[in-house]
Amino acid sequence: MLFAKLLPREGNFFEMFNQHADRIVEAAHAFSKLVANYSDPHLRQKFNQDVDIAERAADRVTHEVNKGIHKTFITPIDREQIHCLINTMDDIADLIQDSAETMALYDVHHMTDDIVRLTDVSVKCCERVRDAVKLLARIADPATAEAALKTCEEIDQLESDADRIMRSAMSKLFREEPDVRELIKLKAIYELLETITDKCEDVANVIEGIVLENS
Template sequence: MLFGKLLPREGNFFELFNQHGGFIVEGARSFILLIENYGDTSLREKYTQEVGNAERQADRVTAEVNRLLHKTFITPIDREQIHSLINAMDDILDLLQDATETMLLYDVRKMTEDILRLGDLSAKCCERVQHAVSLLPKLSDHEAAAAAIKTCEEIDKLESDADRVMRAAMSRLFREETDVRELIKLKAIYEQLESISDRCEDVANLIEGVVLENS
């Protein structure tokens, strides 16, 4: 019994998840401002830096979660769930930063309506991810568990919406864009933006598993 009391317990995994979720939302909001103000070079630089800052801060949270996993004997949820969840969350911000950098590297001159639509859906997915993550410490409460499942279902719907927008955007791009270089640039950006909602759905699926096992 004494040995059990001396073992490292719990850690602050839920708080770290919540911090990471906050950085995901920060990065997504800065990304939306970036594409909305893309024609203004000073604002473009400002919001690009903000996306990068959010990604770096989230990386530090991910590293802390992985460090705690090595030090904590008894965790609040399954260790593999913790590892998979924090890494799936980290993938979201990595893709936001990748999309930001791709626009600059490819010298994209202007944003299309389809980029704005996909960006908006991605940002909404990111906000729902943060909300779902914030409910994890309360899973013993039936209402909180139900709210987490509902939020995950909302993410699934947003991801389906992003799929539809992506298909329509690709169809329009190949029918209407005559500059091959622009076509290649925009195709890559559309695919990256759609991947953000895919990663959010991955997080939602992981959270649903946690809820079902622990509520």
């Protein structure tokens, strides 16, 4: 019996990665709906709650993965890669929740076109992260490994798009916003939204490393 317990085991890490990636996309879509319906207090609250639910679900998956690292004798990829990937993914979910909370805490009254544009890019980034993560279990196949690397390149491009949008938004904000308090609020939100795409790029970099080392 003791020998059986000591046999090498592979935790179901790829499935948990996929679950977490799905929660990230759920949070991103809920946040996008929050932005789109921001003028309706009831819908704003509903979609804020949806973001929280998705983020908490992502936290639970992160906890299971980190617990699995210590309980699994043989892992499908390097333990440090597993730890880095799941925790960087969790940072994305946290940042989406932070963005929603910041809007509420700062009492932002309306959405700007630049918030909408940054939100759209963030959602696309999160969807590409999910797509790349779902390929990890099959990267031994050269075509799948190539597809994963291509998806990571798309994430890098989206992050660059977000950088350009934020630079333009900041320039416009400092030139045209007369209310200093509103300027401070919007600046913080722009930076948070751009950081979501930064963190997606971090995940892409981790995935690239996993693909290159294991394919």
